[in-house]
Amino acid sequence: MPDSNITTLKTMLGHLDDAKKYQSLRDVLGTLQAADLAAVFEDLAPEKMPVLFRLCPKDLAAEVFAELEPATQQTLIEGLTDKELKLVIDELFVDDATDLVEEMPANVVKRILSQADPEMRKMINELLQYPEDSVGGVMTTELMELGPKMTVRQAIAAIRRLGVDKETINTCYVTGPDRRLLGVLTLRELILEKNEERYLEEFMDPDVISVHTSDDREHASQLFEKYGFTAIPVVDNEDRLVGIVTIDDAITIMQEEATEDIAKMNAIAPLDKPYFRRSLWEVYRSRVPWLLFLMISATFSSFVIRRYETALAAVTVLTAYIPMLTDTGGNAGSQSTATIIRGLSVGDIHPRDLPRILWRELRAGFLCGLTLAAANFAKLTLLDRVGIPVALVVCLTLMATVLVSQMLASAMPIVARKVGFDPAVMASPLVTTIVDTTTLLIYFNIATAVLRL
Amino acid sequence: MPDSNITTLKTMLGHLDDAKKYQSLRDVLGTLQAADLAAVFEDLAPEKMPVLFRLCPKDLAAEVFAELEPATQQTLIEGLTDKELKLVIDELFVDDATDLVEEMPANVVKRILSQADPEMRKMINELLQYPEDSVGGVMTTELMELGPKMTVRQAIAAIRRLGVDKETINTCYVTGPDRRLLGVLTLRELILEKNEERYLEEFMDPDVISVHTSDDREHASQLFEKYGFTAIPVVDNEDRLVGIVTIDDAITIMQEEATEDIAKMNAIAPLDKPYFRRSLWEVYRSRVPWLLFLMISATFSSFVIRRYETALAAVTVLTAYIPMLTDTGGNAGSQSTATIIRGLSVGDIHPRDLPRILWRELRAGFLCGLTLAAANFAKLTLLDRVGIPVALVVCLTLMATVLVSQMLASAMPIVARKVGFDPAVMASPLVTTIVDTTTLLIYFNIATAVLRL
Secondary structure, eight states: OOHHHHHHHHHHHHHHHHTTOHHHHHHHHHTSOHHHHHHHHHTSOTTTHHHHHHHSOHHHHHHHHHHSOHHHHHHHHHHSOHHHHHHHHHHSOHHHHHHHHHHSOHHHHHHHHHHSOHHHHHHHHHHHTSOTTBHHHHOBSOOOEEOTTOBHHHHHHHHHHHGGGSSOSSEEEEEOGGGBEEEEEEHHHHHHOSOTTOBHHHHSBOOOOOEETTSBHHHHHHHHHHHTOSEEEEEOTTOBEEEEEEHHHHHHHHHHHHHHHHHHHTTOOOOOSOGGGSOHHHHHHHHHHHHHHHHHHTHHHHHHHHHTHHHHHHTTHHHHTHHHHHHHHHHHHHHHHHHHHHHHHHTSOOGGGHHHHHHHHHHHHHHHHHHHHHHHHHIIIIIIOOOHHHHHHHHHHHHHHHHHHHHHHHHHHHHHHHTTSOGGGGSHHHHHHHHHHHHHHHHHHHHHHHHTO | OOHHHHHHHHHHHHHHHHTTOHHHHHHHHHTSOHHHHHHHHHTSOTTTHHHHHHHSOHHHHHHHHHHSOHHHHHHHHHHSOHHHHHHHHHHSOHHHHHHHHHHSOHHHHHHHHHHSOHHHHHHHHHHHTSOTTBHHHHOBSOOOEEOTTOBHHHHHHHHHHHGGGSSOSSEEEEEOGGGBEEEEEEHHHHHHOSOTTOBHHHHSBOOOOOEETTSBHHHHHHHHHHHTOSEEEEEOTTOBEEEEEEHHHHHHHHHHHHHHHHHHHTTOOOOOSOGGGSOHHHHHHHHHHHHHHHHHHTHHHHHHHHHTHHHHHHTTHHHHTHHHHHHHHHHHHHHHHHHHHHHHHHTSOOGGGHHHHHHHHHHHHHHHHHHHHHHHHHIIIIIIOOOHHHHHHHHHHHHHHHHHHHHHHHHHHHHHHHTTSOGGGGSHHHHHHHHHHHHHHHHHHHHHHHHTO
16 A cells, blocks of 8 residues: 555544544454554554554454564553453464564563463474574474375365464475475365375375575575475474475565665665664664775775875876776676676575686676777877877776776675675675775876886 | 586486486476476477477476576477477466567467467467566466355365466455456465355455556565565456466566666666576676766766866875775765665655655765764874865865765655656766766865865
């Protein structure tokens, strides 16, 4: 729903609430999507929240709750009685409940855990042990498990009985003793199977692709994209089925990873909050360390220029082309780094491809450099009317700098990955700083040689 | 499956093929995932392709075919008889068949359409009329439609009868006369419903969020993320249900859009192919136009420097800080542009937020600029030992340039969106070029004033 409609919705709900038309409010709430209603709650006065929340149908209330920002969840919890809190927690899926426990302060956590039933408490505690960026940290344990000797009829009956508490029933898992994963079956296959007495083991898919609790969550999200899954089973060290990751989690991971890459590639510490929810202080802290670091790194380029100050004083026109040369080097470098970083992150490129990459970038850089140098030579001699020797110096530098930048900049993210850093950090701003110094060194060396300074 | 396993797989399949062990080959193929088998096909000799393809089970063959690169699809089609081709096309989902028709040369298209049955041909022709980046261009028409007066029992029977040809049955749509969309029901709800004689209209969700055939496909993918859908219904101008977009398409769109954004943000024409599948020529063409354009734009900075050549000759030390100043301005600008572009693209930010954004960026830029200027003043006077007036000029410029860059750079993508351009094009390289000239103008004006040049 567009934001303007959200505003209309807020006004309408406000009027109904003021007029105490609770039955109408209840009716309206029932027609809304959880995400839209959550947007309304975010801006509600704290004392209004529990009132509106109590009017939501039970399952919608839990969905809305799971969509709220942690600060809003806390405010709402503080307005609920223990009994109401228990109802919400019982309706939450265990991965959402775990996220909640991770975000809340200690006293609220205590209240939540005391209201959760023992089974839920046990599952939350299990999930809490996994690191946040691991598969274990995003999986849920509420999956639909079936036996290999069940018939289609029995399986559907089991799903009818137990399915309501499962995060998804669209994919079901066939397990043997010790919860060992034997096969996978979709609800679609079960429903479309003509013979209701057929055993699951006869037509389940025994070649299951699974992930491990300790795998990187980005790895799991790549498998969703590659194989078109809607859920992936998660196994532990003893190869037992312990959970599933569902596609909605995979989408969140993908979007978060892309946002994180884009932030890092532009020298910003990633913030996992929407723009307007970040405080000014958070924005400042996410930007200033990189700006400072890069500013100090730029000192190298000042050193180079100061070393060649006398040469520059002799041929002052050389100064005029410094920004063009360093910018072009930086731009050429950004192109390569961005390509490689994205390739690594979607899985098209692997660190062992480095030699092939360098060979491609060498040729691409040569072609790009040649084109730019030719265009620039024409401009320098015809438009700027500088002498041939100066034009030669500028164009040779341009050629060399594009070539060197594209090779250097494509290698940097891969080297970063190899030594265990995040490749995205090696992106345009850092590349620019390194390329600048390199470009200036090339420029002054060529100038000294050609112009005999 | 990691690439090393794909290589092992290739070797194994090659051995079995050479030894003409076709039954074993058939058994092995049946255990594989379509995406992995497609990776094997990509590198197969053309004459081997039809042999291996014929050994695949029918439904796997169609899945593998849909995953192949267009060039490989064409090679394979040329090796198949008309009858075999017909079998493949009958098994394809209509959106994959449409993609195929869009990619193949005219003579192959003719052969494909002559083999497709009339119903399929009609659906392909309908889908072909929509632009590639519209919802119509990615939707499929094979959806599960139910009537409002059906009971749960009847609905499940209908799904059993017709579901096999549908792209998904996990979400079903309830339609009235003229295919008007009345409500949505998940297979989960149907299966979990205890009362098998209940009418669908009694418990379907009548508040359906749908998209229009002409909507931007990125809009549809944003809805998936926001509401956690696995399918979205598509309606036409008369509000009739004409198709669905499924979550696997949404994921492809999200990843393509993120890759496209990252490419554009780094001055590369987006290529929708993995890194190693791009020819050198394609890489060159995607990079050189932007490099040329930006190089020529950098001419402005040369103009500015040449205008102030005498001033620079008088105080040569000023030259040494040009790269540091322009780089810092560029970095500060990139931070803001990247933040805004990503915000626009995931839907956190709307063009009408411009005043709020400028106010935030003004304050963030002020704080960042102040910090950098203070740090730099200490460095200039203590380490570089330049005079206080020069240090003052550099630091005032730094302060002003960070402030101006962050405001300018945050406004640019929004203005671009407002006038109908893609915001991502306004990213760091273009910002850098504009910021450079601005920075130099600020620098020389402050220098002239403070140093009385």
